[in-house]
Amino acid sequence: MPTTKKIALITGANKGIGFEVSKQIARTGVTVLMGARNKAAGEEAVAKLVAEGLDARFLHLDITDAATVAAAAAKIEADFGQLDILVNNAGIIDHADGPPSTASLDAVDRTLRTNFFGPIAVTQALLPLLRKAPAARIVNVSSGLGSLTQNGDPNYFGAFAKFLGYNSSKAALNMLTVQLAYELRDTPIKVNSADPGYTATDLNENRGTQTIEEGSAETIRLALLPDDGPTGTYSDKDGIVPW
Numbered sequence: 001m002p003t004t005k006k007i008a009l010i011t012g013a014n015k016g017i018g019f020e021v022s023k024q025i026a027r028t029g030v031t032v033l034m035g036a037r038n039k040a041a042g043e044e045a046v047a048k049l050v051a052e053g054l055d056a057r058f059l060h061l062d063i064t065d066a067a068t069v070a071a072a073a074a075k076i077e078a079d080f081g082q083l084d085i086l087v088n089n090a091g092i093i094d095h096a097d098g099p100p101s102t103a104s105l106d107a108v109d110r111t112l113r114t115n116f117f118g119p120i121a122v123t124q125a126l127l128p129l130l131r132k133a134p135a136a137r138i139v140n141v142s143s144g145l146g147s148l149t150q151n152g153d154p155n156y157f158g159a160f161a162k163f164l165g166y167n168s169s170k171a172a173l174n175m176l177t178v179q180l181a182y183e184l185r186d187t188p189i190k191v192n193s194a195d196p197g198y199t200a201t202d203l204n205e206n207r208g209t210q211t212i213e214e215g216s217a218e219t220i221r222l223a224l225l226p227d228d229g230p231t232g233t234y235s236d237k238d239g240i241v242p243w
């Protein structure tokens with residue numbers, strides 16, 4: 001059934017940036033579907049937002065598992081008939097990833113499957129429902145490490161972080177943003193990449209220098225863009241990031 005209340009899906013919402021993005025978007029009155037591959041962790045995260053009086057619901061979603069992607073899309077269609085906001089947030093860094101001379105091929109493969117193929121599968125499954133919303137937003141949670149320009153700059157503060165699989169996966173995710181924004185240029189749908197910045201989460205054993213609130217800000221802004229907002233961009237909380 002079409003609904004007037006906006007519906008958002010955040011992937012990897014049980015912790016870290018995905019959890020914070022879910023909370024902040026739900027606080028604006030949006031119904032938030034919290035995607036998680038682990039049912040117990042997902043339901044625990046949902047319970048925290050429901051305890052705050054927010055409209056949050058668990059959605060079982062492993063973005064590398066075609067069956068759960070299809071089931072999640074079917075459930076959103078049956079329950080809501082449309083999707084207003086998709087945040088492709090779920091991502092990994094693999095411990096066997098590393099610089100080009102030593103990165104494990106299996107690790108590069110695993111990383112691309114989650115960080116690149118996952119968002120493609122989720123986006124393709126949900127695009128029919130995003131088209132049914134009046135003005136949908138898609139945010140791909142990228143990274144400054146996905147910037148080819150910054151990877152080639154020895155003075156970039158993240159220059160030490162040469163993870164062939166991870167950095168390539170985010171560069172590829174940026175290509176999804178650019179190409180999808182182009183494909184949807186004559187629709188009200190906006191597609192953008194967010195760089196959270198180096199943020200203390202489990203992804204980096206909490207070594208990141210920003211708080212989770214700071215690291216979530218740009219993703220939230222892009223998820224709630226007004227109709228005159230941009231599409232096909234790559235930005236962090238301080239502005240445009242070079243591709």
Ligand SMILES: NC(=O)c1ccc[n+]([C@@H]2O[C@H](COP(=O)([O-])OP(=O)(O)OC[C@H]3O[C@@H](n4cnc5c(N)ncnc54)[C@H](OP(=O)(O)O)[C@@H]3O)[C@@H](O)[C@H]2O)c1
Binds near residue numbers: 092
């Ligand atoms: N933290 C940073 O400094 C930083 C910087 C730039 C970009 N990012 C990006 O920000 C996003 C969120 O990362 P984070 O820092 O919040 O990391 P995090 O705390 O480790 O959270 C990652 C989330 O992704 C989920 N996930 C991983 N693989 C999944 C799959 N196959 N299906 C569904 N969910 C899956 C995890 O679920 P489980 O709990 O089940 O593992 C978890 O909920 C990632 O895309 C990351 O690359 C982070």
